[in-house]
Amino acid sequence: MAIKQSRNKTIFLTIVAWAIGIIMFFPIFWTAVAAFKTESDAYSLPQNWLSTPWTLENFAIVQERSDYIRYIFNTTVIVVLSTLLGLVFAIPAAWSMAFAPNPEPRKPTNAKTWLTMIFGALVICFLGLYFTDWKPVNFFVGLALLLIFVVPASLWAWNQNTSGTLLWMLSTKMMPPAGALIPIYLIFNRNGLIFKDWGWINLSHFTLMDSFWGMVPLMTLLNLPIIIWMLFTYFKEIPVGILEAARMDGASLWNELYRVLTPMALPGIASTCLLNLILSWNEAFWSLNLTNKFAAPLSFFISEYSSPEGQFWAKLSAASIMAIAPILVVGWFSQKQLVRGLTFGAVK
Amino acid sequence: MATKQALVLGKWALLPSVAVLAAWSFVPLALTIYFAFLRYNLQDPENTGWAGFSNFYYFFKDPYFWKDLLNTILLVAGTIVTTVVGGVLLALLLDQKFWGRGIVRLLVIAPFFIMPTVSALVWKNLIMHPVFGLFAGIQRFFGSHQPIDWFGKFPLFSVGMVVSWQWLPYAALILLTALQSLDEEQKDAAAMDGTSTLNYFRYILLPHLARPITVVILIETIFLLNIFAEIKVTSVGGFAGNLTYLVFSQLNDATDVGMAAAGGLIAVVLANIVSAFLVRMVGKNLEA
Amino acid sequence: MAVIKLENVRKVFGDAVIIPGADLEIRDGEFIVFVGPSGCGKSTLLRLIAGLEDMTSGVIKIDGRDVTEVAPAGRELSMVFQSYALYPHMSVRKNIAFPLMMAKMPEDQIKAKVEGAAAKLNLTQYLDRKPGQLSGGQRQRVAIGRAIVRQPKAFLFDEPLSNLDAALRVNMRVEIMQMHQDMKATMVYVTHDQVEAMTMADRIVVLDRGNIQQVGSPLDLYNKPDTLFVAGFIGSPKMNFITGAIAEKHKAATIGVRPEHIDVVSGKGEWQGKILLTEHLGSDSFLHVEAGDAGRLVVRAPGEFSGKPNDKISLKPDPARIHKFDAQGLAIRSK
Ligand SMILES: Nc1ncnc2c1ncn2[C@@H]1O[C@H](COP(=O)(O)OP(=O)(O)O)[C@@H](O)[C@H]1O
Numbered sequence: 014m015a016i017k018q019s020r021n022k023t024i025f026l027t028i029v030a031w032a033i034g035i036i037m038f039f040p041i042f043w044t045a046v047a048a049f050k051t052e053s054d055a056y057s058l059p060q061n062w063l064s065t066p067w068t069l070e071n072f073a074i075v076q077e078r079s080d081y082i083r084y085i086f087n088t089t090v091i092v093v094l095s096t097l098l099g100l101v102f103a104i105p106a107a108w109s110m111a112f113a114p115n116p117e118p119r120k121p122t123n124a125k126t127w128l129t130m131i132f133g134a135l136v137i138c139f140l141g142l143y144f145t146d147w148k149p150v151n152f153f154v155g156l157a158l159l160l161i162f163v164v165p166a167s168l169w170a171w172n173q174n175t176s177g178t179l180l181w182m183l184s185t186k187m188m189p190p191a192g193a194l195i196p197i198y199l200i201f202n203r204n205g206l207i208f209k210d211w212g213w214i215n216l217s218h219f220t221l222m223d224s225f226w227g228m229v230p231l232m233t234l235l236n237l238p239i240i241i242w243m244l245f246t247y248f249k250e251i252p253v254g255i256l257e258a259a260r261m262d263g264a265s266l267w268n269e270l271y272r273v274l275t276p277m278a279l280p281g282i283a284s285t286c287l288l289n290l291i292l293s294w295n296e297a298f299w300s301l302n303l304t305n306k307f308a309a310p311l312s313f314f315i316s317e318y319s320s321p322e323g324q325f326w327a328k329l330s331a332a333s334i335m336a337i338a339p340i341l342v343v344g345w346f347s348q349k350q351l352v353r354g355l356t357f358g359a360v361k
Numbered sequence: 362m363a364t365k366q367a368l369v370l371g372k373w374a375l376l377p378s379v380a381v382l383a384a385w386s387f388v389p390l391a392l393t394i395y396f397a398f399l400r401y402n403l404q405d406p407e408n409t410g411w412a413g414f415s416n417f418y419y420f421f422k423d424p425y426f427w428k429d430l431l432n433t434i435l436l437v438a439g440t441i442v443t444t445v446v447g448g449v450l451l452a453l454l455l456d457q458k459f460w461g462r463g464i465v466r467l468l469v470i471a472p473f474f475i476m477p478t479v480s481a482l483v484w485k486n487l488i489m490h491p492v493f494g495l496f497a498g499i500q501r502f503f504g505s506h507q508p509i510d511w512f513g514k515f516p517l518f519s520v521g522m523v524v525s526w527q528w529l530p531y532a533a534l535i536l537l538t539a540l541q542s543l544d545e546e547q548k549d550a551a552a553m554d555g556t557s558t559l560n561y562f563r564y565i566l567l568p569h570l571a572r573p574i575t576v577v578i579l580i581e582t583i584f585l586l587n588i589f590a591e592i593k594v595t596s597v598g599g600f601a602g603n604l605t606y607l608v609f610s611q612l613n614d615a616t617d618v619g620m621a622a623a624g625g626l627i628a629v630v631l632a633n634i635v636s637a638f639l640v641r642m643v644g645k646n647l648e649a
Numbered sequence: 650m651a652v653i654k655l656e657n658v659r660k661v662f663g664d665a666v667i668i669p670g671a672d673l674e675i676r677d678g679e680f681i682v683f684v685g686p687s688g689c690g691k692s693t694l695l696r697l698i699a700g701l702e703d704m705t706s707g708v709i710k711i712d713g714r715d716v717t718e719v720a721p722a723g724r725e726l727s728m729v730f731q732s733y734a735l736y737p738h739m740s741v742r743k744n745i746a747f748p749l750m751m752a753k754m755p756e757d758q759i760k761a762k763v764e765g766a767a768a769k770l771n772l773t774q775y776l777d778r779k780p781g782q783l784s785g786g787q788r789q790r791v792a793i794g795r796a797i798v799r800q801p802k803a804f805l806f807d808e809p810l811s812n813l814d815a816a817l818r819v820n821m822r823v824e825i826m827q828m829h830q831d832m833k834a835t836m837v838y839v840t841h842d843q844v845e846a847m848t849m850a851d852r853i854v855v856l857d858r859g860n861i862q863q864v865g866s867p868l869d870l871y872n873k874p875d876t877l878f879v880a881g882f883i884g885s886p887k888m889n890f891i892t893g894a895i896a897e898k899h900k901a902a903t904i905g906v907r908p909e910h911i912d913v914v915s916g917k918g919e920w921q922g923k924i925l926l927t928e929h930l931g932s933d934s935f936l937h938v939e940a941g942d943a944g945r946l947v948v949r950a951p952g953e954f955s956g957k958p959n960d961k962i963s964l965k966p967d968p969a970r971i972h973k974f975d976a977q978g979l980a981i982r983s984k
């Protein structure tokens with residue numbers, strides 16, 4: 014506040030604020046301390062953590078017992094690949110909505126577009142027929158779903174005016190995972206999608222369950238609306254005039270995007286990536302349901318510590334610290350941008 | 362405004378995202394609807410066919426359903442009240458001038474970045490454990506011999522506690538951002554007019570915060586309806602399960618796809634009621 | 650360098666007709682100014698020429714070539730934007746070099762050209778700064794530098810001076826005019842400021858609600874406005890308009906007399922009035938006069954004019970300088 018504040022008030026506020034800050038942070042601090050203590054010291058209360066010895070053994074035990082390296086590797090792969098895949102979809106979409114917005118819903122789509130879309134759906138279905146065997150969701154159910162839901166929904170959302178499309182994208186994020194869990198679970202596990210042995214290659218043992226093939230696209234889909242929204246709000250802030258100047262200067266569309274737009278949007282793209290990193294790093298619902306070893310990320314790794322085996326708190330703490338430390342740092346760096354991403358631009 | 366060339370290109374640039382999102386939001390939903398009317402149990406492959414509304418019927422008759430529905434509502438409502446009230450106070454505090462504001466901000470925001478599985482286990486074991494937990498230690502310090510077994514006696518409350526701890530920073534951060542957008546001149550003008558603190562809060566701050574608070578409520582609702590990991594890893598699903606957990610356990614423990622799908626649909630309906638409001642809120646913002 | 654021809658150019662946004670249909674020929678090497686109140690469609694017209702907007706219908710030709718379907722890059726025009734539209738992530742050097750890079754000019758030539766342009770615009774010492782580190786006037790120069798390095802067919806300016814303060818604006822105005830004389834290039838300049846238009850233009854295009862009201866040299870517009878709108882828009886202070894009985898005496902619906910064409914006379918003039926207030930500019934004084942049937946008039950008097958508010962005065966318009974308009978607002982000219 015511009016109006017000067019008395020010294021006593023500042024001291025009072027400092028004490029209250031720090032007390033609350035410390036209380037909020039205390040569970041994390043406590044975990045961090047316990048991670049460096051022996052098991053028996055971790056259990057003793059009140060813990061005199063200054064006088065008891067510090068140790069790194071918990072970290073070694075955690076690594077040995079549950080192979081932390083593997084999980085953090087998995088998490089990194091899923092998080093990074095899904096973010097990149099997300100950008101591949103989101104950058105063109107956000108660009109389109111920010112710089113070539115559609116002020117009015119387009120006219121009902123013409124027959125040619127319909128035919129193209131339906132033809133596309135048919136091609137996908139035939140590929141599905143050739144490669145897979147859906148049970149009990151057979152080929153025809155798949156075809157029907159594509160034709161009845163996906164094609165019209167895509168066309169509808171695609172032809173909305175830009176704010177309509179954006180809102181629709183937001184609304185897909187509202188879908189509770191419980192509503193999608195069953196089919197996704199069945200498709201992922203071998204009750205659903207089974208690839209055939211079609212001679213030249215045998216993928217009959219292939220399954221999406223517990224695989225990067227499943228987790229990466231899934232994570233992308235989960236966060237795509239947020240990525241698009243966030244990029245959109247950043248792109249919106251870039252003055253169109255600058256892109257027009259580039260056009261006048263003879264830049265091709267590629268140069269306009271590559272030499273002008275992208276460098277200017279880089280900070281926005283970076284914060285979007287950070288937010289996406291945090292969200293996918295901490296994702297638990299799908300990770301717990303769809304992975305168990307091979308592609309399991311850190312949230313799964315921690316959940317293995319939910320059933321006590323003897324004295325395990327120091328190890329639980331060590332594992333927890335290893336799981337949260339990287340993302341906590343990222344989070345601290347990107348806290349300002351978070352607000353924007355997590356309110357879909359409704360609060361700036 | 363864009364030229365024809367850009368508009369055409371923009372149209373096609375948008376299509377891939379729209380198509381995958383349409384597939385993601387409609388195919389699973391359609392399949393869920395389809396399964397909800399099937400007799401389909403993974404352990405009982407012989408028993409197939411249409412089930413009509415019986416999945417829903419059994420779901421509604423299941424005492425767990427009503428308990429879990431109530432739990433869902435209590436968990437969402439309790440957490441929202443806690444985090445919004447706490448968030449307003451915390452935001453007001455963090456908006457003041459004091460020493461080390463940046464650091465306190467970092468301390469306060471930290472819980473939001475903690476993986477749900479981690480926070481649940483840390484709270485259950487290190488903080489709220491009836492013997493070795495921090496709360497038990499504090500109680501003993503004040504002379505109690507029977508410290509409370511939080512997760513045993515009050516599982517829903519305990520889960521709510523963990524979840525509130527995670528979401529309080531979110532509410533505080535967003536409301537703080539909103540507070541900071543209240544411009545200095547307005548604050549100074551109010552001070553010059555001799556507005557009392559209470560009136561300032563009542564007539565200037567609260568109206569200014571009304572919108573962000575609504576946004577916080579709606580977004581938290583969306584996420585809190587889907588609380589899952591906290592319940593699963595603390596093993597309180599039987600007592601403090603919510604709808605999401607019930608769907609999971611129908612699928613995982615009872616292996617009943619049909620029933621689980623019926624439960625999933627109910628969750629969808631619930632979430633849609635909330636999201637209808639949210640979409641409208643954000644939409645208003647888009648036009649402005 | 651280039652002749653730009655607009656044939657029946659029409660632009661509609663949704664339901665709003667912004668440019669109902671414009672025909673215009675911009676001559677080779679001329680400095681033409683689009684002027685009109687804000688929102689009248691000047692920028693839109695300029696952007697249509699640039700190719701940044703699509704026309705609803707009509708044809709634009711540059712040097713006889715139909716460019717209606719040609720993208721901005723293919724039209725070989727340069728534009729200076731009101732907001733400067735510099736590339737914030739590039740140094741001044743890169744900004745100026747950008748159009749040349751896009752034209753795939755060899756490095757050494759680019760370097761020479763950029764340095765030449767920078768020298769001309771007094772930017773040499775700023776070449777390695779980012780636009781964010783420059784003042785408004787310097788940014789404006791960079792924008793101009795970026796426009797001139799490429800030797801385009803024509804230059805388009807969209808209110809390039811409106812973000813500058815008054816003193817700088819006058820300087821830049823002179824520099825742009827100087828540039829035009831040196832380069833003899835076709836320049837299309839948009840402004841809402843009629844003083845800018847009058848001082849800079851070879852020819853002025855006056856726009857009102859998307860309609861071209863009149864095209865002509867500054868003096869033409871000043872002396873022979875075709876419409877009431879042009880008469881009121883060009884000249885400062887505004888022309889006085891008189892309707893009613895006095896206008897009928899001249900067989901017109903409205904007559905107009907500029908403040909500088911009304912004299913304060915001793916004895917009986919044509920109109921009697923009472924001074925309401927006076928504005929002293931030093932060289933001139935402007936008197937606001939309540940003149941009975943003639944209504945409220947503004948009159949230019951010499952700087953040393955000593956009349957005070959409430960003084961009674963007599964006024965005499967210069968009969969040769971009375972503009973007559975019919976009920977539609979079109980000028981009535983005797984032959
Ligand atoms: N992209 C657009 N969509 C709809 N209306 C527009 C658009 N661009 C400009 N207009 C309208 O066209 C009119 C003329 O705008 P403009 O050419 O910018 O005026 P000027 O440059 O003369 O001030 C204004 O009424 C403006 O609201």
Ligand SMILES: [Mg+2]
Nearest residue numbers: 691692693808
């Ligand atoms: Mg304009």
